[in-house]
Amino acid sequence: MNKTRILIIEDNDDIRESTAEILELAGYEVMQAENGKIGVEVATRNLPDLILCDIMMPELDGYGVLYLVNKNSQTAATPFIFLTAKAERLDMRKGMEMGADDYLTKPFDDVELLNAIESRLSKKEKLQQFYSQSLDRLTHLLGNTPGIAELHKMIAGRKVRTVKKKQVIYYDGDTVSGIYLVLSGKVKTTKLSEDGRELLTGIYSSDEYFGVPALLLNEPYTEAAEALEDSTICLLPKEMMEELLNKYPAVGKQFIQILSNNLIEKEEQLLQLAYHSVRKRMAEVLIRLCNREERSERSERGERLERTERSKVGTRQDREESSKKNNEHPDSLEQSTGLILKVSRDNLAAMAGMATETVSRILSDFKDEEIIERKGSQIVILDQLRLKNMKN
Amino acid sequence: MNKTRILIIEDNDDIRESTAEILELAGYEVMQAENGKIGVEVATRNLPDLILCDIMMPELDGYGVLYLVNKNSQTAATPFIFLTAKAERLDMRKGMEMGADDYLTKPFDDVELLNAIESRLSKKEKLQQFYSQSLDRLTHLLGNTPGIAELHKMIAGRKVRTVKKKQVIYYDGDTVSGIYLVLSGKVKTTKLSEDGRELLTGIYSSDEYFGVPALLLNEPYTEAAEALEDSTICLLPKEMMEELLNKYPAVGKQFIQILSNNLIEKEEQLLQLAYHSVRKRMAEVLIRLCNREERSERSERGERLERTERSKVGTRQDREESSKKNNEHPDSLEQSTGLILKVSRDNLAAMAGMATETVSRILSDFKDEEIIERKGSQIVILDQLRLKNMKN
DNA sequence: CGGATAGTTGAGGGGGGTCAATGGCAGTGG
């Protein structure tokens, strides 16, 4: 096997050369660049396996490098680690949100450096493997017309980004660089009203796209996106999408379906907000969440054959799944009593457009009426039917 | 010029033959069919210029004939007149809603018959001419990529349907036969809540499509559509749309844009319904209506050169336009004070999701504050800015 | 184990829905 090749972009000669030395001793092949511009050139020409990059640099700063590297499909999947002085911590978050994979604060010692690099390289491999599974799943589910296959090939080449719970992926008003696909975890999109209350406009889990309408309209986002739990997502850049849309009608049809579904759902929600009591709205929100849950459960079950090796990756996640299975087997029908939802009151309130206190009160009522049960902050749905027939 | 060719479909031999005789005397070329099945065959083979058709027939009834004739693109644009016994009046409405152009109640005399036929033939010509103008307009506006041109060619071949104010075009739950394009007039789509209150989900005027998501999802309508004023619309059947979508990415892109826009607008409305006071919501609804008005006004103005002959067709409509122009010229800026809106309180209430009484009250307040003025049941917008900055 | 964060419960008040009565306006028929 070839040596792993690392590119260091750093304007300070001392730091760059000493770092390079450490890495060479550790058995890596090292390339050096003394500013961002050169760095990008080297990256595109030599396609390193990993990039270390300073933020503060003349000519082109670290953000610029990251942006350009991500834009180029050949280098986009390359792990990218920021090197940064301690004072720049705040800017770091921005860097992470732009798609950097990790960061090291200067001064760093040898161990830190090598650890970060190795963990990143191994993680990349794992994620790549994991993602290729969910890709298979997608392909499997959606059939395999010419355009869709291209779409998936494109997804395959993209960098997988991990976001932590509560991390913001984009803000309302940000310019759009592409469309996002959730590989694992959950992401919510929200709109803020002037007085600061938020409305949850969508929840997206595995295999779902978000940020779609903004991309296709070529306008800034009209909503913010935030991870509900630790998630892995994948950015499909605008240029690629447009090319695919222009070439393959099937891709367009795919998105038309998604948009149409969304639209109808939103109209239903409008009706509910307009004329239904909080009580009924709460019930409807719970049902929406149940349906999501059942759907994703079903799609997971359908795949269980082909990926028994997944247990190597997920640990906590698998425990959850088995606990769900217990509650699911007693009656194997759709009408599954005992579905567990994990949502904060705040998110429930933001979905139904009401105050968190009201959510609390209504859930208490539901519990008294034995429609639901509370397990800590989780909600167990006992009687979907009564939720569906909730009077106004 | 060739003789105009008329097809009579009628199972009663006496009526059919006597009618045929009258028509031949009047100089038409006549074809006869003694039941629906034969009628459809003759229609597709000989492509008559007009079809007269009984409703109650063995083998295939009038509705069936109409359905099949409309489905075939070669015959879809042929004027279609129902012949019906007096007792069947109620069924008639159904026939008209399905796309018949007129009906005659048996027994009818010669004059009635010939009048109906001639008026229909001349109207067809006028409409065809008018529509080809709005087609030009569309093509002009949207550029002329390969797919779009096909789309317009298709529109050109379609029958134009006229609907009267308050006439329902489709109901919630109806199966979808195609997508609608408004050529003139205004159409609203509404959803009904269980307790009968309605929410207005969209208003569509010239050159806008409605019924889009239902078609593209292949599911029944989730809303009802009704004409707000006398309108002309055009149905683009499902099969054709699918073919175009599969062939031309540009067509798909077009609809993606429409859907995305709709989606973002709906999300904005969700936010408003969730957290804004009725007062602010009312202001927002008025602004939405103003924007629509200004937009359609602008697109009309852009075209005024190419269609001076239009005054032959519209009479009432043109008077409206000139009255608008008076209120528009004083300041030629966008910020036009004095925009006139014609909406019923009920529709306003349905748009904002509140009670009509509340609409009344708020409009009264706005009038006191000199933000609007009332001219009969019309509303004159005096101060858009204050509407936009309405506090919550 | 505190300190923070998330969730629950109570009291109070106002925004906006409901019901009902009245006022305007257009269409209809005498």
Added chain:
DNA sequence: CCACTGCCATTGACCCCCCTCAACTATCCG
């Protein structure tokens, strides 16, 4: 021409739903 009728818009009275504020309790985390 007016009276009659029916529909739509307006206004008032009432009161209930749900939001706000506030205090309290549970849960999670270092």
